[in-house]
Amino acid sequence: MLDAQSTPPRKRSIIGAGTEHKHEISRFLNQKNISHLHLDWFSPLDWLGQNPFLLEKHKAKIQGIMIAAPEVPKSTWVRLFSVTKNLSVHDVWERLLSKTIPILKDQQINQLGALGFSDWFKDLLIRSNFKQDNSIVVLEWKDGILPTTKFSTQANMRSMRPEDLPEIEQLDHLAFSSLWQNSLTGLKKAFNQPGISTVATQQDQIIGYQISTTSTFQGHLARLAVHPDYQGQQVGSQLLADLLDRMLKTDAHTITVNTQTDNHSSLAIYKKFGFQHTQETIPVYLKHF
Numbered sequence: 196m197l198d199a200q201s202t203p204p205r206k207r208s209i210i211g212a213g214t215e216h217k218h219e220i221s222r223f224l225n226q227k228n229i230s231h232l233h234l235d236w237f238s239p240l241d242w243l244g245q246n247p248f249l250l251e252k253h254k255a256k257i258q259g260i261m262i263a264a265p266e267v268p269k270s271t272w273v274r275l276f277s278v279t280k281n282l283s284v285h286d287v288w289e290r291l292l293s294k295t296i297p298i299l300k301d302q303q304i305n306q307l308g309a310l311g312f313s314d315w316f317k318d319l320l321i322r323s324n325f326k327q328d329n330s331i332v333v334l335e336w337k338d339g340i341l342p343t344t345k346f347s348t349q350a351n352m353r354s355m356r357p358e359d360l361p362e363i364e365q366l367d368h369l370a371f372s373s374l375w376q377n378s379l380t381g382l383k384k385a386f387n388q389p390g391i392s393t394v395a396t397q398q399d400q401i402i403g404y405q406i407s408t409t410s411t412f413q414g415h416l417a418r419l420a421v422h423p424d425y426q427g428q429q430v431g432s433q434l435l436a437d438l439l440d441r442m443l444k445t446d447a448h449t450i451t452v453n454t455q456t457d458n459h460s461s462l463a464i465y466k467k468f469g470f471q472h473t474q475e476t477i478p479v480y481l482k483h484f
Contacts, residue, residue, distance in 0.1 A: 207258070209294050212248040216257075220250070223257045223277070229284055230277040231309075231316045235266075236384040239275045247298040249291050258282055261291035265304055266381055269373040273309040276316070288319050296484055308374050311478040325480035329455050332462075332476050336450040339469035341439055346429045350402060352437045355392035357383075362401050363394070370420040374481075377418070382406075385417060391441050395421075395430050403430040405438055407450075414442045416452040419461070431464050439468065455479070 212220060217240060224230075224239060232239070242248050242264045251259035259278040265271035278287045299307060309325060311317040355363070364379045377385070385406045386392055391414070395403035403421040407414050416438065421430045442450055452470065454461045 207251055207253045207290075209249055209251050209290065211246060212243060212250050212260075214243055216250065217243060219257060220260065223260065226279075228277045228279055229315070231273065231275065231312065233272050233274040234310060235272070235274070236381050236388075237266075237274070242274065246302075247295045249294055251287055251291060259287040259291055261288075261295055263295050263299060263307060265299070265302060266378045267368070267373055267376045269304060270306045270308065270376075271299065271304055272374075273307065276319075284315065285319060285322065289323070292323060300484060305483060306374065307482045307484070309480045309482075311480055317478065317480070320480045320482075323482065325482045327478050328481040329457055329479040330476050331453050331479060332456055333473045334452050334454070334465050334470040335473050336439070336452075336465075336468065336470045338448050339439070341436060341443075342468060344429075344432060344436065344467075346433055348428050350395040350397055350425075350430050350433050352393055352395055352433065355386060355394050355404060355406070357386065359394055359401060359404075360386060363404050366401060366404065366422050367418075367420050369423050370426075388417075390414070390417075391438060391445075393434065393437060393441075395434050397425075403434050405434045407438060407442070409442070409445060409447055412447055413449040413451070414445075414447040416450060419452075426460070431461070432467070435464060435468055453477075 220240065239262055242262050245264035248262045248264055249260070250257050259282070261276050262274040263271050264274065276288060276291070278284050309320055311320060360379060360382050364377065364382055367377050367382070388408045390406065390408040392406045393404065394401045402425040405416060405419040407416045419431060419434060439450065452465060454465070
């Protein structure tokens with residue numbers, strides 16, 4: 196029992212993050228915490244005001260954060276998990292996850308994905324019954340030679356325009372399952388990055404697109420998609436050939452791309468153009484509910 200001189204310890208609380216927590220969250224993220232950060236176009240603060248974005252607090256201080264706010268219907272990702280070093284990572288993870296899943300269920304989200312960048316995070320996922328569903332491999336094109344491929348059906352290539360993005364969002368959702376889809380907001384963020392973005396068209400209809408980022412002497416193909424009705428007609432190859440030609444003109448001689456190990460058509464295209472596997476592989480975990 197507590198003696199007469201003592202006071203009850205303040206309990207931990209888990210609350211939803213709002214805009215009023217912005218500066219507090221920013222300070223927390225600038226500290227050297229244990230963190231997993233998802234690979235996408237959004238920063239953690241971009242998700243403020245959306246749910247689930249949970250804070251675990253103790254004595255009015257943030258001790259843990261979990262963000263799993265969905266970008267599209269049905270699926271979402273663990274976008275951020277961060278905890279102070281002096282706490283049990285597993286305990287904070289379990290407390291935040293147990294609050295996150297009911298919120299997602301209420302939003303009709305039925306699967307939560309996570310990228311296994313580090314051993315400590317993979318251990319958390321496995322202990323919480325996430326199952327490995329796939330892997331992402333990283334490929335690289337370095338000072339390659341463009342193949343002199345003649346395409347049987349020639350699509351028109353042009354630079355992407357902001358007014359294309361709603362049509363591109365529709366194409367993207369047709370081309371990918373929900374876990375891998377981009378929202379219009381995500382596409383706008385991607386389009387506004389420094390880089391090269393192009394579309395393939397036929398009769399003024401967008402049938403494929405790619406978005407790439409560039410930096411000094413290198414580029415990254417962030418997204419390539421082809422409308423399902425035009426898959427198998429070399430549209431992806433034409434987009435890639437056009438991109439590599441544009442990249443070389445900017446003096447970018449190293450280009451990387453990520454793709455799933457079961458995306459055999461994409462892997463075949465990249466191999467044809469001389470992309471080589473690097474040693475980097477990222478496991479993809481899923482939890483269904």
